[in-house]
Amino acid sequence: MSKRSILFSLLFSLSLSVAARQDEFTYIGFSGGANGDGSNISLNEVAEVDDSGILRLTNKTSRLIGHAFYPVALRFRNATSSAAFSFSTVFAFAIAPEYPKLGGHGLAFTIAPTKELPGALPSQYLGLVNASDVGNATNHVFAVEFDTVQDFEFGDINDNQVGVDIYGLVSNSNASAAYYGGDGAKKDLNLKDRFTIQAWIDYDGGEKVPNVTISPFSSKPSTPRLSFRVDLFPVLLDDMFVGFSASNGLLASSHNLLGWSFKMKCVSRFLDLSSLPSLPLPKKKNITLVIAASITAFVLLITAISAAAFIFKASTSSDVFAFGALVLEVVCGRRPIEPKASSEELVLLDRVRERWRAGRWADVVDPRLDGEYEREEAAVAIKLGLWCSHPSAAARPGMREVVRYLDGGDVAELPPFPRPPESNGGLDGFAPSYPSSAEVSTGSTYLGEEAVGSAHSSLSLQSHDPMPKQGLDLCGPP
Ligand SMILES: *[C@@H]1O[C@H](CO)[C@@H](O)[C@H](O)[C@H]1NC(C)=O
Ligand SMILES: *[C@@H]1O[C@H](CO)[C@@H](O)[C@H](O)[C@H]1NC(C)=O
Ligand SMILES: *[C@@H]1O[C@H](CO)[C@@H](O)[C@H](O)[C@H]1NC(C)=O
Ligand SMILES: *[C@@H]1O[C@H](CO)[C@@H](O)[C@H](O)[C@H]1NC(C)=O
Ligand SMILES: *[C@@H]1O[C@H](CO)[C@@H](O)[C@H](O)[C@H]1NC(C)=O
Ligand SMILES: *[C@@H]1O[C@H](CO)[C@@H](O)[C@H](O)[C@H]1NC(C)=O
Ligand SMILES: *[C@@H]1O[C@H](CO)[C@@H](O)[C@H](O)[C@H]1NC(C)=O
Numbered sequence: 367m368s369k370r371s372i373l374f375s376l377l378f379s380l381s382l383s384v385a386a387r388q389d390e391f392t393y394i395g396f397s398g399g400a401n402g403d404g405s406n407i408s409l410n411e412v413a414e415v416d417d418s419g420i421l422r423l424t425n426k427t428s429r430l431i432g433h434a435f436y437p438v439a440l441r442f443r444n445a446t447s448s449a450a451f452s453f454s455t456v457f458a459f460a461i462a463p464e465y466p467k468l469g470g471h472g473l474a475f476t477i478a479p480t481k482e483l484p485g486a487l488p489s490q491y492l493g494l495v496n497a498s499d500v501g502n503a504t505n506h507v508f509a510v511e512f513d514t515v516q517d518f519e520f521g522d523i524n525d526n527q528v529g530v531d532i533y534g535l536v537s538n539s540n541a542s543a544a545y546y547g548g549d550g551a552k553k554d555l556n557l558k559d560r561f562t563i564q565a566w567i568d569y570d571g572g573e574k575v576p577n578v579t580i581s582p583f584s585s586k587p588s589t590p591r592l593s594f595r596v597d598l599f600p601v602l603l604d605d606m607f608v609g610f611s612a613s614n615g616l617l618a619s620s621h622n623l624l625g626w627s628f629k630m631k632c633v634s635r636f637l638d639l640s641s642l643p644s645l646p647l648p649k650k651k652n653i654t655l656v657i658a659a660s661i662t663a664f665v666l667l668i669t670a671i672s673a674a675a676f677i678f679k680a681s682t683s684s685d686v687f688a689f690g691a692l693v694l695e696v697v698c699g700r701r702p703i704e705p706k707a708s709s710e711e712l713v714l715l716d717r718v719r720e721r722w723r724a725g726r727w728a729d730v731v732d733p734r735l736d737g738e739y740e741r742e743e744a745a746v747a748i749k750l751g752l753w754c755s756h757p758s759a760a761a762r763p764g765m766r767e768v769v770r771y772l773d774g775g776d777v778a779e780l781p782p783f784p785r786p787p788e789s790n791g792g793l794d795g796f797a798p799s800y801p802s803s804a805e806v807s808t809g810s811t812y813l814g815e816e817a818v819g820s821a822h823s824s825l826s827l828q829s830h831d832p833m834p835k836q837g838l839d840l841c842g843p844p
Contacts, residue, residue: 390629391436395419395643400436407609408437408481411493418643421623423473423612426464428688431493432621435481435609440630442477442602450598452571454634455608456586457626459565460645461514461558461619468692469558469619470515473612474531475567477508481607489615490517490535501534508532508601510567510578512543514558515617518699526557528565528578528591532601539594545581546589555580558619560645564637566590569598584639616692686762690754694718697747699732715755722752 391400397419399406407415413423413432423432443450455475463469474492476483487496492511499505509531516525520535529537543555555563566579566586574597577590608628612621624642627635694714721730727748731739756762 389440389631390627390634392625392627392635392637393421394625394637394641396421396434396623396626405437408435409433410435410482419624420643420645421610423610423621423623424614424618425620426462426469426614426618428614428616428618429488430618431486431488431611431613433481433483433493433609433611434623435476435478435607436628437481439605439607441604442606442630443599443604445604448599449571450569450602451631452569453628453630454566454568454632455626455628456564456566456634456637457610458562458624458637458639458642459512460560460562460622460624461512462560462622462645463514463558463619464617468617470615470617471517471613471619472511472513472515472557473610473621473623474509474511475565475609476611477602477606477608479506479603479606481609483507483611486611488613490515490519491613492535493611493613494531495534501536503533503601505533506601506603506606507534508598509611510565510576511535511537512557512563512565514619515615526555528580530576530578530592530594530596532596538596539592541591543580544591545579545587546591547587550589555582562624562639562642562644564639566634568633571598574598584637616688616695686754686765686768687756687759689765689768690751690756690762691715693747693754694751697732697744697751698730699734715752718748719752722748 391405393400393407395418396407396415397417407421409415409421410433411431412425413421413434415421421434423434424430441451442453457475459473461469461473471489472492474494476494478494483494485496485499486493491497491500492509492513494507494509495501495505511527511529511531513522513527513529514525516522517535520537522529522537523540524542526543527537527540528543529540532538543557544552545555547553557563561582564581564584564586567576568579568590569576573595575593575595576598578592579587579590581587610623622645624639624644625637627637629635691714698714698718718727718730721727727745728741730748731744750768754762754768
């Protein structure tokens with residue numbers, strides 16, 4: 367070969383690899399970069415790649431966000447042709463929840479104008495958008511969510527669903543997580559049981575139909591789980607970043623990606639699950655605590671409690687606080703802070719305390735239960751939730767005590783609650799004892815008038831006010 371043709375073939379292969387970079391890539395684990403060009407994945411917020419090549423978008427800590435994007439923007443459409451290009455992607459993920467059946471919030475395959483998604487929120491927003499731009503077409507966010515918490519605000523059908531989300535979190539198309547076996551039978555899949563799940567997303571730019579398919583196996587089921595018509599041309603910009611976002615709320619999971627392949631304009635490479643890293647097997651937990659529960663919400667609550675009882679072995683007062691908030695969240699069917707609730711309902715804890723003091727705790731029980739619940743159980747749960755989220759860390763019970771009360775299940779057996787500490791340090795004395803500062807402080811920033819109210823009620827806890835209604839009287843409804 368002449369010098370010239372060597373140079374030419376070098377240039378040619380260089381330009382090929384540049385072209386390839388724009389069009390397709392495959393990660394088999396994430397430590398070695400993408401096949402072909404070695405581009406590392408771009409990580410943002412808490413995302414990291416561990417020694418075994420697993421890309422951990424979040425660990426099991428509350429209220430985290432993780433982002434991982436292919437480092438360069440890809441051309442998704444040709445502005446003059448008015449059509450978004452076809453694309454095809456396949457990836458393998460595994461979600462390990464904090465408690466056996468409770469984790470959150472989920473992960474999403476994402477096509478977005480930036481790799482950082484600045485200003486995005488955790489919890490129900492999945493690290494994709496925030497309360498002010500959710501649903502606004504100017505954000506140009508396209509996502510396929512694997513959602514493990516049922517958010518009523520966004521009309522989620524359950525806590526184990528797949529959805530196509532355009533501009534926000536109200537799915538344009540959704541379905542419970544499942545796949546169709548070779549015999550055509552639908553088989554349910556649990557998104558958060560630590561096992562590897564493979565997902566395929568295929569968009570046909572001509573038909574304008576994105577398909578979403580999932581399976582626990584390497585081979586792709588022939589019937590997609592979601593398939594619906596939507597033109598992505600107006601949704602996307604010409605150049606977009608492609609990757610993943612995940613977030614935790616009060617409920618947390620580690621959200622992991624094990625491999626990923628993407629190809630513009632044709633079918634993505636096959637991913638062989640056996641060639642990918644996988645999550646280590648969990649240590650077996652012995653969950654023996656069984657308490658009779660009469661309704662679904664309380665089954666969930668009891669599950670959470672029994673799980674927590676074993677996990678919180680070396681519990682700190684902040685774990686107990688978060689647990690108390692979780693209990694109240696379940697009983698009341700709400701999140702601790704709801705940006706869209708009316709202002710007097712903004713802070714769940716404050717509201718529950720106030721209702722409890724007024725002897726009207728039944729007001730806060732999840733209205734969707736239609737009064738169909740055991741009053742005693744609900745009262746125990748609310749009382750426990752309030753006790754665990756006591757402003758003073760020292761006054762919170764240990765997890766062992768929690769289990770004991772639940773086992774008895776009788777309100778009358780609960781010992782009197784300790785009074786808040788008689789502090790001379792004012793608010794400073796216990797304000798830092800709120801571990802979930804994110805919850806508490808976010809609450810106050812939203813609050814305006816309500817913040818004044820809750821600061822007032824906190825202050826009154828500190829005072830020596832003899833009027834019982836002013837103190838944190840947790841001793842039970844009159
Ligand atoms: C990818 O990351 C590895 C490890 O941090 C580094 O050695 C390598 O140079 C990076 N490659 C590129 C193309 O940035
Ligand atoms: C989880 O990630 C957060 C943020 O990176 C970190 O502060 C925390 O220590 C991690 N927790 C564990 C258990 O690794
Ligand atoms: C964009 O579409 C126009 C019209 O179909 C075509 O002429 C042009 O070559 C396309 N450009 C690219 C970069 O594909
Ligand atoms: C919400 O997100 C947008 C980006 O989509 C950002 O410009 C805006 O500042 C964010 N708002 C808040 C309150 O963080
Ligand atoms: C959508 O976002 C744009 C740009 O941030 C803003 O001008 C517009 O008011 C927003 N629309 C709504 C309905 O919030
Ligand atoms: C979910 O899908 C069902 C059935 O297709 C549909 O009726 C419902 O409106 C969808 N809900 C959301 C929030 O996407
Ligand atoms: C999407 O699914 C439908 C129904 O199975 C199928 O006809 C179509 O070819 C699929 N499209 C892509 C791009 O895979």
